[in-house]
Every structure is written in structure tokens, then in C-alpha cells.
Amino acid sequence: MSGGVSMQEYLLQGSVLDSSCETLLHRLRGLSDNVDTGPEAFVDQEMVYILRGSQTPPVMLRARRALDQPDSLPWQLRYVGTAEAGIGDKSRSTLVRTCIDVATSDNVTTFLTDMGFRLDHECVVKGYLFTKGCIKVTVSKIFRVTVPGNTENLEPLSLSHLVELSVVSPSGQDEVADTMKLFAEQLKPIVQLEKVDHRRLQQV
Amino acid sequence: MGVTCVSQWPVPDGKSGQQAVEMLQRRLEATGATKAGSFCVDCETYMSGQSITPSKTAHVMHSTGHPLTCFAIMDSGTCLVADSNFDQLMTKLKGFYAPRKGAKIEVKGPRYEYVDFIVKIGTVTTGPTASSRGILVEVEYTPCVVPNDCWSLLTEFMGTFMGDNKPAIPQVLASKQDGIYSPTDTILQYLEHFNNYRKSTGNK
Amino acid sequence: MADIEGNLKTISKAIQTTQRLRGSVGRVFSQLRDGMEGGETVAERSKAFLDQLRENLLAVNKEYDELEKLSGAVTKQSDQLPTGSSGLLSLDPVQDKTPLYGQLLQSYKWSNKVHEHAGYTAQLLNQNSLKRSSMMTGLSTKRRKPQSTSHSLPGQYVDAVVANLQRHFPNMNITMTRPFGQSAVLQIGLGRTLQAIVVLRGLLIDRVVVKGFQENVTQEDGKLDIWSKSQFRVFEKISDHATAATLHYQHPIHPDLALQTFLTWLNSYTTLFTATCNRCGRHLQDGLPPTWRDFRTTDPYHENCRQ
Amino acid sequence: MQQREEKQLEAGLDALIVRVKDLRDSIHAFLMKLEHEHQTLQWTSVLDSFALLSGQLSTLQKLVMKEKMPSLQNLIFLPLVLSPDSDPQLETTTEGRVPVFSHEVVPDYLRTKFEPEVESREKTLTTQSERLTPEAAQKQIQQLNNLCDKLLNKLNAASEDWDSEVSASQGSTPASSLADTSALIAAVSFGKGLKPSRTPSQSGPDTPQSQPSPQASQAGPAPGKAPSTIKTNIRSGASSHPYQR
Numbered sequence: 001m002s003g004g005v006s007m008q009e010y011l012l013q014g015s016v017l018d019s020s021c022e023t024l025l026h027r028l029r030g031l032s033d034n035v036d037t038g039p040e041a042f043v044d045q046e047m048v049y050i051l052r053g054s055q056t057p058p059v060m061l062r063a064r065r066a067l068d069q070p071d072s073l074p075w076q077l078r079y080v081g082t083a084e085a086g087i088g089d090k091s092r093s094t095l096v097r098t099c100i101d102v103a104t105s106d107n108v109t110t111f112l113t114d115m116g117f118r119l120d121h122e123c124v125v126k127g128y129l130f131t132k133g134c135i136k137v138t139v140s141k142i143f144r145v146t147v148p149g150n151t152e153n154l155e156p157l158s159l160s161h162l163v164e165l166s167v168v169s170p171s172g173q174d175e176v177a178d179t180m181k182l183f184a185e186q187l188k189p190i191v192q193l194e195k196v197d198h199r200r201l202q203q204v
Numbered sequence: 205m206g207v208t209c210v211s212q213w214p215v216p217d218g219k220s221g222q223q224a225v226e227m228l229q230r231r232l233e234a235t236g237a238t239k240a241g242s243f244c245v246d247c248e249t250y251m252s253g254q255s256i257t258p259s260k261t262a263h264v265m266h267s268t269g270h271p272l273t274c275f276a277i278m279d280s281g282t283c284l285v286a287d288s289n290f291d292q293l294m295t296k297l298k299g300f301y302a303p304r305k306g307a308k309i310e311v312k313g314p315r316y317e318y319v320d321f322i323v324k325i326g327t328v329t330t331g332p333t334a335s336s337r338g339i340l341v342e343v344e345y346t347p348c349v350v351p352n353d354c355w356s357l358l359t360e361f362m363g364t365f366m367g368d369n370k371p372a373i374p375q376v377l378a379s380k381q382d383g384i385y386s387p388t389d390t391i392l393q394y395l396e397h398f399n400n401y402r403k404s405t406g407n408k
Numbered sequence: 409m410a411d412i413e414g415n416l417k418t419i420s421k422a423i424q425t426t427q428r429l430r431g432s433v434g435r436v437f438s439q440l441r442d443g444m445e446g447g448e449t450v451a452e453r454s455k456a457f458l459d460q461l462r463e464n465l466l467a468v469n470k471e472y473d474e475l476e477k478l479s480g481a482v483t484k485q486s487d488q489l490p491t492g493s494s495g496l497l498s499l500d501p502v503q504d505k506t507p508l509y510g511q512l513l514q515s516y517k518w519s520n521k522v523h524e525h526a527g528y529t530a531q532l533l534n535q536n537s538l539k540r541s542s543m544m545t546g547l548s549t550k551r552r553k554p555q556s557t558s559h560s561l562p563g564q565y566v567d568a569v570v571a572n573l574q575r576h577f578p579n580m581n582i583t584m585t586r587p588f589g590q591s592a593v594l595q596i597g598l599g600r601t602l603q604a605i606v607v608l609r610g611l612l613i614d615r616v617v618v619k620g621f622q623e624n625v626t627q628e629d630g631k632l633d634i635w636s637k638s639q640f641r642v643f644e645k646i647s648d649h650a651t652a653a654t655l656h657y658q659h660p661i662h663p664d665l666a667l668q669t670f671l672t673w674l675n676s677y678t679t680l681f682t683a684t685c686n687r688c689g690r691h692l693q694d695g696l697p698p699t700w701r702d703f704r705t706t707d708p709y710h711e712n713c714r715q
Numbered sequence: 716m717q718q719r720e721e722k723q724l725e726a727g728l729d730a731l732i733v734r735v736k737d738l739r740d741s742i743h744a745f746l747m748k749l750e751h752e753h754q755t756l757q758w759t760s761v762l763d764s765f766a767l768l769s770g771q772l773s774t775l776q777k778l779v780m781k782e783k784m785p786s787l788q789n790l791i792f793l794p795l796v797l798s799p800d801s802d803p804q805l806e807t808t809t810e811g812r813v814p815v816f817s818h819e820v821v822p823d824y825l826r827t828k829f830e831p832e833v834e835s836r837e838k839t840l841t842t843q844s845e846r847l848t849p850e851a852a853q854k855q856i857q858q859l860n861n862l863c864d865k866l867l868n869k870l871n872a873a874s875e876d877w878d879s880e881v882s883a884s885q886g887s888t889p890a891s892s893l894a895d896t897s898a899l900i901a902a903v904s905f906g907k908g909l910k911p912s913r914t915p916s917q918s919g920p921d922t923p924q925s926q927p928s929p930q931a932s933q934a935g936p937a938p939g940k941a942p943s944t945i946k947t948n949i950r951s952g953a954s955s956h957p958y959q960r
Contacts, residue, residue, distance in 0.1 A: 006292065015899050020890035048906055053255030056299030060905075077286065079296050100292050105285035114278040116256040116300070121906035142902055144909055157902055157909070160895035190890040201901045205622070236695070319641050319695030347620045347640040347681075350600050354681040357691040364692075384600065 005170045009080070009099040010177050012165040012184050012193040021139065021161045024190045025128060028137060031186060032130035039128040042140075043068040045151050046125055047109065049117035061117065063108050067124070067151055074103040083198060092174075093181040095195040099168060124154055127161065134176065135183055138164050163191050206320075206346035207354050207385045209362070210393040211371030212400075213325075213339040221327055221336045228325050228341070229314065231365040237318035243268045243326065243342075245394050246310040250294060250301040262301055263398075264294060265391050275391045283388045306331040309398045311340050320346050321361060328401055337401045341366065342390070349384050351377040415483055422478040429471040436464045561610040561663070566592055569611060569664045577671055579678065585632060593632055595625065596671075599678045602643060604650065605634050611663035613670060616650040618643045642680070645699040645711065650674065656703050676706035687713035727784045734778055738771045794821055 016024050029039060044064050052058040062078040081098035104111075113119075127140025139161050143154040165184055167176045184193035215224045233239075250262040261279040266288070274290040277283045284290075294301065313326035324342040329335060343362055348354040355373055362370040375396065376389050439460055444453040497509040567584070570592070574582045581597035591614070594606040600621050607615040619625055619638040627633045638644050653673055659666040684691055685698040686707045698708035745764040748756065778784065794816075801814045813820060829837070901907035 013896070013900050014891060015896040016891045017895070023890070046903075051256075051297070051300055053253070053300055056253075056255060059297055059300065061293075077290075077293070079293055081296075100289060100296065101287075102290045102293055103287045104290075107282060108284055108286075111276065111278060111282045111284040114260070114280045114282045115262065116252065116260060121909040123902070123906075123909045142899060142909075158895045158898050160892060160899060162899040162903065192891060192896075196896075196900050198900070198904045201897055201907075202905060321695060345681075347642045348601075349621055350681075353601070357681050357697055360691040361695075 007099055007101075007168050008171045008173075009097055010094045010167045010169070010180055011097065011195070012094050012180055013196045014163045014191045014193040015158075015160040016139070016163055016191045017160050018141075020190055024139060024161075024163070024187065027187060027190065028128075028130045028139065031183070032132045032137065034131060039130050041068070041128055042066060042126070044125045045122065047122040048120045049109075049112045050120040051115070051117045060120070061112065063104075063112065065106070075106055075108045077102045077104050077108055092177065093195070094177040095197075096177070098171075101168070122148070123157070124151055132183060133179070134167050134169065135180055136166050136168075137183075138162075138166075140164075163187075163193065165193050205385070205387050206344050206348050207351045207358065207377070208342060208344040208390045208393070209358055209371065209374055209377065210340055210342045210390065210397060211362075211366075211374070212397060213341045213366070214369060215339060221339060224339055225313065225325055225327060228339070228365070229316075232316055232318075232323060232325070235318060235364050237316040237321075237323060239314055240317045241315045242313065243315045243324045244310065244312045245269075245326070245391075246308065247395065247398050249304045249307040249309075251304050252301055253299065256300060262294075263395055264291065265395065267387075267391065267394075269390075270387055273387075275388065277392070277395055283392060285388060307402070308332075309337075309401065311394070322346060323365075328398075330401070340394070340397055344390075350382055351380045351385055352382050418478055418481050422475060422482065425471060425475045425478060429468065429475055432464065432467045432471050436461070436468060439464060563590060563592075566608065566611060569667065570594065572664075573668060573671060576668065577675055580671065580675065587632060593634060595632065596674070597621075598674065601678055601680050602646070604674060605632065607634055608667075611667055612658075613654040613667065616647060616654060618646040618650055642696055642699060645696060646677065646680075649700055653703065673701060673703065673706055676701045676708070679708065683708040685710045685713050723783065724790075727787075730778055731775075734771065734775045738768070738775065741767050741771060792825060794825065797821060 025039065029035065032039070034040070043066065045067050046062055046064045049061045049063065050058050051061075060080070062076075062080070064076040064078065066073045079098075079100040084096045084098075109119075122145050124143040124145060125140045126143065127138055130137040130139075141161050142157040144157050145151060146153045146155055165180055167180060169176055187193060213224065213228065215221050219227075245265065245267045247263050247265045250264065252260040252262075263277045265275040265277065267273075267275070272288050274286050274288045275283060276286060276290060307330075309328065309330045311326035311328045313324060316323040316325070322342075322344040324344075326340050326342070328337040328340055330337055343358060345354050345358050345361070348357075355377065359370055374393050376392050377385075380389065439457075444450075444457045494512060497512060563586075570582060570584050574580070579599055583595045585593050585595070587593060591610075592608045594604075594608065596604045596606060598604065602621060603619055603623070603625060605615075605617045605619070605625060606613055615634065617634060617637070620640050620643055623638060623640075623643075625633055638647065653670055657666045657670045657673065680699075681697055683698060685693065686709055688710065691697055693710040693712060696710070698710050698713075700709045700711050700714045701707065702709060702714065741764070745768065748760070748764065779787070797816060797818050799815065799817045802816050805816055806814045813824070828834070898908065902909050
């Protein structure tokens with residue numbers, strides 16, 4: 001039971017200006033599986049917790065909950081590893097990183113604090129979710145929480161929507177990366193979905 | 205999930221644990237209970253490294269009653285209910301929390317059903333040698349969810365096969381009173397007993 | 409049928425005759441075994457012996473004649489079987505593979521039993537006065553008895569009655585839906601002990617299902633599940649008792665009163681797990697708490713403890 | 716001299732026969748293909764067959780034009796005997812196509828000119844075309860050219876319009892901004908710009924050098940002051956989009 005298959009996330013990221021967002025949503029609605037039901041809207045609160053140590057590198061965990069239907073959905077606790085080696089490798093068309101998703105009870109924030117984690121930052125994510133086969137597409141707006149813990153007072157972070165194309169699958173299934181690349185091609189030129197080197201962004 | 209009471213069953217002098225379990229089984233069968241499978245509850249203990257002060261302990265427990273769930277309890281008493289891949293997450297924290305050697309404790313045994321009652325008789329074992337520590341008896345009354353309502357009913361039932369050794373009301377149940385019983389409460393009872401066993405072996 | 413019976417009689421007579429024949433033959437041999445006895449001279453003895461032997465042999469002869477006559481009278485067994493032509497299945501040589509005949513006999517036996525029991529039940533029920541159907545009142549001798557209309561009341565009236573009941577039982581959480589058109593379904597939450605689904609026809613209680621507090625009462629499609637039983641034995645038992653109670657509290661003129669008294673009775677189950685049996689003073693009997701509530705006093709009893 | 720010419724002729728004929736045989740084989744194969752595979756036949760394979768045939772024909776032509784080839788026009792082919800009886804040798808060489816070398820078939824096979832009927836028709840056509848004056852012909856040619864030019868112009872204009880429309884829709888308002896992409900990804904990856912306490916700074920994407928490292932959690936201003944920080948950030952963030960109306 002504890003062994004489990006390790007899961008990996010294949011990720012492409014990009015952004016779209018708010019003014020063009022409607023066009024993108026329209027195109028995605030046509031391309032995705034949920035044509036008849038329309039996209040799934042979501043409002044999530046994400047809290048990022050960090051556990052720092054003197055010798056070991058810090059560990060970051062993301063706790064996420066749905067603000068629009070707080071009682072029916074469990075909290076999600078997510079661990080995301082660093083991107084796999086070969087980010088500059090042209091043969092790999094997407095970013096690949098290990099990821100663990102755990103559904104938990106609502107006391108996860110208390111639990112993390114008890115474990116020694118500290119809240120690093122939090123944000124509110126509002127957007128739409130599309131699916132196409134195993135591919136998950138989110139178009140979301142990131143909001144800054146002005147008063148800590150208060151999800152009513154929000155400020156948008158930028159005038160763009162974040163677009164993420166991701167597949168979570170057991171490791172070693174590199175063919176999904178090509179499928180994703182093909183799907184991303186269909187969204188051009190509204191949005192350029194690319195593998196983004198997070199380390200480079202961090203250094204800047 | 206009904207109200208549950210987990211209690212320690214003393215092994216009489218001059219008898220092996222196995223004999224005590226068999227006697228209990230015979231008595232239970234005499235009341236008309238039928239055997240329905242087996243059960244297992246296990247607990248792994250993680251200790252924090254030097255990077256976290258003060259040092260903390262985390263217990264990760266699984267139960268066959270909830271095969272896809274993992275219970276994580278901090279020494280502060282916070283109990284997180286999570287998906288079973290929480291175990292994978294713990295491995296990502298190995299720089300901070302490491303499993304305590306030989307501290308794995310497990311209770312295993314047959315499961316009985318009698319009308320709306322479920323009785324589990326388990327032998328407690330610890331460490332890699334799986335040495336026997338004692339016997340735990342779990343009695344659950346499935347239709348009722350309020351501990352205060354059915355405690356006297358539960359004791360009456362326990363008296364039928366445990367005789368004078370029936371337990372006093374466990375701390376967890378007493379503090380619940382008119383609250384609604386949850387699976388976490390059963391796990392906390394097990395943890396309390398496991399800790400007692402550890403303490404007693406530590407003293408020896 | 410008659411010739412079968414006659415045949416049977418002849419056969420049983422023949423069996424009796426055969427038994428007698430065996431007796432007489434036995435006597436001949438036992439006499440022979442014993443040899444000559446009694447009498448003084450040899451001549452006397454042998455004469456007596458011979459007389460005896462002749463007598464015995466005559467008896468044998470007579471019985472034998474009779475048997476022969478009877479055997480002539482036995483007619484051939486007719487083909488008719490009690491199970492009709494399906495009885496011919498017994499002639500199937502591959503009986504081991506298709507145990508049809510055995511099953512047929514078994515079901516024949518069972519259907520006979522059911523028939524018999526149904527007969528008794530009908531007899532018993534005819535003596536009972538618990539009749540709700542308006543159809544029956546037409547048949548009864550008291551023709552002036554008012555026709556019950558409680559099954560066909562306007563929806564607004566039912567709404568008002570239910571709203572009133574809600575006020576009357578503050579600890580009950582009553583929600584009403586009409587999933588099947590006119591008929592209302594009440595979903596009643598009773599504290600944190602149980603929940604009941606009451607299907608109404610007008611104000612007449614049509615069906616009661618009792619389930620546990622945390623049990624699922626909706627089907628997969630989100631509709632109220634009024635058919636499935638509770639997964640707990642306690643609530644199954646209470647469902648049975650509640651169904652009996654609906655009959656007991658039935659009132660032809662004041663159906664709202666009937667519903668109210670029924671709910672009063674149901675309300676007493678808040679103490680299901682805490683109360684002990686009024687008779688034996690214990691919580692459990694056969695693993696169940698006191699599931700019976702007296703109709704007049706609402707006192708708790710075990711099913712077997714009630715008067 | 717005579718002998719050399721004779722040899723040359725023989726060699727030339729042999730070569731011709733080989734080429735013609737090749738041509739015949741490929742025609743044969745093509746016919747077979749048409750007859751037996753006409754249901755599954757792909758146009759590409761038909762095209763292949765035609766290409767092969769035209770290639771073979773042109774090599775045959777080249778061969779005839781060759782210098783070494785004695786001028787065949789100067790030679791005469793004279794049928795000496797015509798017979799109504801079937802000739803087995805002829806039949807085998809022609810693969811059963813010509814069983815008899817009789818007066819019926821000879822004119823068809825040995826013909827070097829068109830049939831008289833066809834010839835006369837051709838003659839009428841030529842005279843007809845000759846009757847047309849050069850001026851009239853010139854006029855007609857010009858008319859056709861004019862028509863073609865007009866059509867071309869129209870098509871070109873339409874395609875230009877189309878292209879400019881597409882490029883206008885794409886070019887005038889870019890749908891995404893690279894700076895925003897980086898800012899958003901940095902925010903969701905390591906909380907850049909989301910942390911509650913941080914020193915006030917200029918816009919993130921514009922002056923990245925002044926951005927504090929996300930790891931360095933500095934003691935920021937009092938929480939009450941935080942909103943003002945964010946406001947300035949928003950304004951500067953908006954000004955960093957030149958495309959925004």
C-alpha cells in the first residue's frame with residue numbers, strides 16, 4: 001500500500017491577456033471533451049507551506065481547497081518536485097516533475113503547522129478547467145490575498161490569465177508529452193504554451 | 205461507522221496470548237457471533253530530525269476498515285485523514301522526519317459480526333521480529349453514532365463475552381459525549397493503546 | 409381414480425394373504441421339525457401326526473388358492489400420475505444430469521404447503537378488523553359507514569397538516585417532497601438516532617422505511633430511495649414495527665390525527681439506544697435493543713418481551 | 716563499304732527491336748493493371764506507368780535520331796509475298812496478334828501515311844486556319860491575354876485582402892505577454908509577488924533586478940501597510956503592458 005506508483009506531472013505553461021481570454025475559452029470549449037456540459041468553473045484557495053531545515057533543502061507543500069463548494073470536496077495536499085534533469089533537452093517537449101496529490105481532511109493546515117511547516121504565501125485561483133482525454137487544461141486568474149486568511153479581499157496579480165496544460169501519469173510515459181505538444185499547437189497563436197525553466201525564473 | 209470501543213484484554217497468568225485469544229473467540233462464538241474475515245491496524249512512527257525544535261513525533265496509521273485511507277497523528281493530537289498515498293509524501297520529508305527503527309506496531313486478528321455489532325480480536329506485535337505484546341478487543345455498534353447514547357448498551361454487550369474484564373469508558377469516547385463519532389476516534393483509541401504498550405516495554 | 413383405489417385395496421389384501429400363506433407354510437415345517445409326539449403306541453402317534461400334517465397342508469392350499477385369485481384381480485397400473493404429464497419426467501434416464509423431477513416434486517410439495525398456509529391466513533385475516541381499503545366498506549353490512557377519503561385529499565391540505573406537524577414535533581426534522589406527482593413523501597430525521605421515509609397517499613400512510621442516522625437515503629441519481637431496506641438489523645426491525653403501527657393508528661375520519669399519533673409513537677424512538685426494556689430491564693436481547701414501543705404508552709420493550 | 720553499311724543497319728535494327736520490345740512489355744503490363752486492378756487502382760500508379768511509357772518512347776526517338784543509325788527513310792520495306800494462309804512463325808513473333816500476313820492486314824501494319832480520309836480532313840482544317848487574317852488572330856490573342864490579366868489581378872487582390880485581415884487580427888492585439896507569463900509562473904511556483912510581507916518594489920517584470928529573492932524572507936513592514944505596497948505594484952504592473960488600451 002505504501003509503495004504505490006510514483007506519479008509524474010507533464011507540464012506546459014503560458015499566459016493569455018484578459019482581453020483575449022474569451023477567445024481562448026471559446027477555442028478550448030470546442031477542443032475539449034466536455035463540449036456539452038461546458039467548462040468547469042472553480043475557485044480555489046491555495047496555501048503554500050514550507051518546512052526549512054539547517055542541512056536539508058526546504059520542502060514545499062501546497063494545500064488547496066475549493067472555495068465555491070467548501071463542504072463537498074476534500075482538501076488537496078500537493079507535493080511538487082523539482083523539474084527533472086534535461087530541461088534544456090530539446091527532445092523532451094514538456095517539463096516533467098514528480099508530483100504527489102493527497103486528498104485530506106480539512107484540518108490539514110493545523111496539521112502542517114504542527115509538523116513544523118510555516119505558511120509561506122497564499123493566493124486565490126479562479127478559473128476554468130477543461131479536459132481532453134488525459135490532458136487537463138486550466139485557465140485561471142491568480143489573486144493576491146491582501147489581508148492574510150481573508151479570501152474576500154482580493155487583488156488580481158496581473159492582467160493575464162495563467163494557462164496550464166498538464167497530465168499526471170505513472171512515470172516513463174513520455175508519449176503523453178507529444179500528445180500535449182500537439183494539443184498546445186492548436187491553441188496558437190492565442191497562447192504560447194512552453195516548458196518553462198523555473199530555475200531560470202528563480203534566478204532572475 | 206458506529207460507536208467503537210477499543211480495550212486491552214489481559215492475558216491470564218500461565219497462559220499464552222494465543223490461548224487467551226482462542227478463549228475469547230470461543231466465548232464470542234457461543235453468543236452467536238459469526239466470523240467474517242480478518243482485520244489489521246498498523247502504525248509507523250516518524251521522529252523529527254535536529255532541524256526541527258522542539259522535536260516532534262508523527263504517527264502514520266492504516267486500518268483495514270478504511271483500506272484507502274491513511275491517518276496521520278501528530279503528538280499535538282491533530283489527526284489528519286488523508287488518501288493512502290500520504291505515505292509517499294512522508295518519504296519526501298525524509299530529511300525532516302525519519303521512521304523510528306523497530307517502532308512499527310501492528311494489531312492483527314479475526315473479525316466477528318453479531319447482528320449490528322462488529323467485534324475484532326487482535327494480537328499486538330511490534331518490531332521486525334513481530335513479538336507479541338498483548339491483546340486488543342475492538343467492539344463497534346454500527347447503527348449508533350452518538351457515544352453517550354449507546355455506551356451503556358455497548359458495555360452490556362461487552363459484558364456478555366468479556367465478563368468482568370469489560371473496560372471502563374475510553375477517554376476518547378468520554379470526551380466526545382454527545383458529539384458524532386468518527387473513524388478518527390477509533391484510530392486515536394488504537395494509538396493510545398499502542399503508546400501504552402511502548403511505554404511499558406520502555407520501562408522494562 | 410376409482411380403479412386405482414380398488415387396485416390398491418386388492419394389492420394390500422394380496423399382501424395380507426401372502427403373509428398368512430407364509431405363516432401356514434411355516435407351521436408345516438415346524439411340525440415336521442418337531443417330529444411325532446404324544447400318543448402311546450407308534451401307530452397312534454403316526455396317525456395323529458399325519459392328521460395334523462394334512463390339516464396344515466390343506467390350510468396352505470387354501471391360502472394359495474386365495475392368493476392366486478387375488479393376483480388375477482390386480483389390474484395393470486394406469487399411466488396417470490399425480491403430477492400430471494410432467495410426472496413423466498421421472499422416466500428420464502439422464503436424471504443425474506437434470507434433477508428436474510426432484511425439483512418438480514419439491515416445488516409441488518411447497519406449492520401445496522403455501523396453498524394450505526394461505527388458506528389459514530385468509531381465515532385469520534377475515535376475523536381481523538384492520539381494514540383500510542374503502543373497497544371493503546362497500547362489502548360490509550354497515551353500509552352507512554362513511555367512505556374514507558383520506559387517500560384523496562388536496563395537496564394544500566396535506567401541506568398545512570405537515571407544517572402543523574413540524575410545529576408539533578420540534579425535534580423532528582421533516583422535509584416534504586413530491587417525487588411522484590400528487591403523493592407526498594416525508595423524510596423525517598429523528599434527532600441523531602434515525603431517519604424515516606414516510607410515503608403518503610393523501611394523508612394515508614402508504615409505506616414507512618426506517619434507516620440509520622448516517623445512512624444514505626438517496627439513490628445514485630439523487631432521488632429519494634423509498635424501496636431499499638436499512639443495512640442495520642435494528643432499523644429493519646423498526647421498519648416492520650412502524651408498518652404495523654400505521655395499521656394500528658389508522659383512523660378513517662381524522663387521517664391527520666392518525667398521522668400525528670403515528671409520529672408521536674415514532675418520536676419515542678429517540679431513546680432507542682438509551683432506554684432499557686420495561687420488562688426485563690436490559691438493553692439487549694438477541695443483539696437488538698428494545699425495538700418495540702407500546703402503542704398506547706410508548707414504553708420500550710424487546711420484541712419478545714412485549715405483552 | 717557495302718558490308719559496313721549492312722552491319723550498321725543490322726546493329727541499328729537490333730537496338731530498335733530491343734527498345735520496341737521493352738515498350739511493348741510495359742504497355743502490356745499497364746493493360747494488365749487496368750484490366751485486373753481497376754477497382755483498387757491508385758492514380759499515382761497510373762501516373763507511374765505513363766511516365767515509364769513516355770520515357771521509353773523518348774529513348775526510342777533518340778535512338779532513331781542517332782547519327783550512327785543509318786537513315787531509315789532511305790530504306791524500303793517491300794512485302795514480297797502475301798498469303799491468306801496462317802503463318803505459325805509470324806504468329807509466335809507477334810505473340811498471337813497477327814496470325815496471317817494477308818492483303819487485309821498488310822496496309823494497316825505497314826502504313827507510313829494517314830488514311831486518305833483523315834488526310835483530306837486534315838487538309839480542310841489547315842485551309843480553314845489559313846483563311847484567318849494575321850490581324851484578326853492578333854486581336855483574339857490580345858483579348859484572351861486581357862481577360863487572363865484581369866482575372867489574375869482580381870485573385871491577387873483578394874488574397875492580399877485576406878492575408879492582411881488575418882495578420883491584422885493577430886498583429887494589432889497580441890493575445891499574450893511574455894512578461895505576464897513569467898510573472899504568473901513565478902507566482903504559482905515560488906510565490907513571487909504573493910508573499911504577505913515584502914519590501915515595496917517597482918514592477919516585477921519591468922525591473923527584475925530590484926526584486927528580492929523569494930527565498931530571502933525579509934522582515935517587511937507592518938501588515939497594515941501591505942495593501943499600499945500592492946497598489947503601487949498593480950499600477951506599475953499595468954503600465955508595463957504597452958499593448959493595453
